[in-house]
Amino acid sequence: MPDIPFLSRFAALLSLVVLLAYSPAANAQEKGAEGIAAGYVDSIGGAEAWRAVRSLRMQGTTVVEGLEFPLSITTAAGGKQRIEVGIRDSPMIQAYDGRVAWMTFPMQGITEPRLLEGEELAAVRDHPFLNVFIDYARRGYRLQTVADTVLENVPVYGIHVTHASGYDQTHYFGKKSLLPVCQIAKSRGATGRTTVVETYFDDYRRFDGLLLPTSLRQRVAGRESMRMTITDVELNPALPPDHFSPSPEHR
Numbered sequence: 490m491p492d493i494p495f496l497s498r499f500a501a502l503l504s505l506v507v508l509l510a511y512s513p514a515a516n517a518q519e520k521g522a523e524g525i526a527a528g529y530v531d532s533i534g535g536a537e538a539w540r541a542v543r544s545l546r547m548q549g550t551t552v553v554e555g556l557e558f559p560l561s562i563t564t565a566a567g568g569k570q571r572i573e574v575g576i577r578d579s580p581m582i583q584a585y586d587g588r589v590a591w592m593t594f595p596m597q598g599i600t601e602p603r604l605l606e607g608e609e610l611a612a613v614r615d616h617p618f619l620n621v622f623i624d625y626a627r628r629g630y631r632l633q634t635v636a637d638t639v640l641e642n643v644p645v646y647g648i649h650v651t652h653a654s655g656y657d658q659t660h661y662f663g664k665k666s667l668l669p670v671c672q673i674a675k676s677r678g679a680t681g682r683t684t685v686v687e688t689y690f691d692d693y694r695r696f697d698g699l700l701l702p703t704s705l706r707q708r709v710a711g712r713e714s715m716r717m718t719i720t721d722v723e724l725n726p727a728l729p730p731d732h733f734s735p736s737p738e739h740r
Contacts, residue, residue, distance in 0.1 A: 525667070538698060547723075548721040558575055559575035571584040589604060589735060590605040622650075625650075631652070634647065634648060673688075688707045
């Protein structure tokens with residue numbers, strides 16, 4: 490049965506799902522990071538269409554340690570997020586309302602919301618809702634090309650993205666199609682140890698005109714830790730006001 494860190498690792502995937510899409514590869518190297526970013530945003534539906542998305546709900550499954558579970562991920566403007574992993578009749582829930590992060594995990598005895606702090610809190614909140622490549626300069630994101638390389642037999646271009654808030658990740662795009670192949674970040678655990686987290690993407694599909702990857706694989710320290718398959722996406726779903734918040738006595 491997966492342990493508590495299994496759930497917190499999903500925070501690293503939340504922003505990744507909506508960052509990736511197809512973009513024409515012609516003259517990508519000559520365009521530089523800025524040109525690649527512009528073509529990429531146009532290809533996933535355009536900046537204007539993505540700015541109109543205020544919330545996003547994804548349904549699917551995840552496989553961890555050989556076990557498959559139903560999965561629901563809801564994200565919203567302000568960095569809000571709620572992840573539910575169905576384990577029997579006692580789902581694990583991790584959520585962040587823009588201020589407070591919390592989780593429940595009945596199978597490990599956490600039946601009341603437990604507030605997340607320190608590195609656990611940082612892992613949840615350090616992921617912007619809006620794609621970092623949209624309005625990146627105005628929002629303070631810095632793009633820089635990195636050396637070409639090969640990932641899983643696919644030649645790729647790389648763009649290193651940083652922000653004063655601490656965001657520091659490298660995005661890799663296939664040279665032939667410019668489909669994002671992988672995103673690499675460093676994650677620091679509760680012990681302070683830094684681990685390399687690689688997330689690979691595939692099977693891109695359009696939902697109401699916006700392109701999203703529906704197959705994700707994550708490796709931690711070189712070892713595959715989970716797979717995720719998205720089967721349904723809903724844009725701007727109606728959500729109750731307290732969808733992302735714990736009960737009032739735990740806020």
